Amino acid sequence: MSEPASITTEEGSTNVYADLGYTDAAEMQRKSQLAGEIARAIKARRLTQEDAAALLGIDQSKVSRITRGQFRGVSEAKLLELVARLGHDVKIVVGPVRRRAGKIELQFD
DSSP, X not given: OOOOOOOOOOOOOSOHXXXXXXXXXXXXXXXXXXXXXXXXXXXXXXXXXXXHHHHHTSOHHHHHHHHTXXXXXXXXXXXXXXXXXXXXXXXXXXXXXXXXOOOOOOOOO
């Protein structure tokens, strides 16, 4: 019997999109977080996709795509608007100027 092949593992970063080499990795991660929050809010409110679509003002098929993580073509601004329509407060805070490039973070309470 032959020995099993050795398995090499590599520790990833906190952003799977960066690990996969996406040029817009930070944006993709934020959009993923927002899409996840939209899916959680819809589930928590026990909304059907049809009811969620009516509440959000979008097609049911778009609700389906977003909740399955298919959010390419949907802007961050639109995802933030959908989160707000689901009852979340959205607050954007612009901090002081620094010598390095600024960053965008999402925080869910």
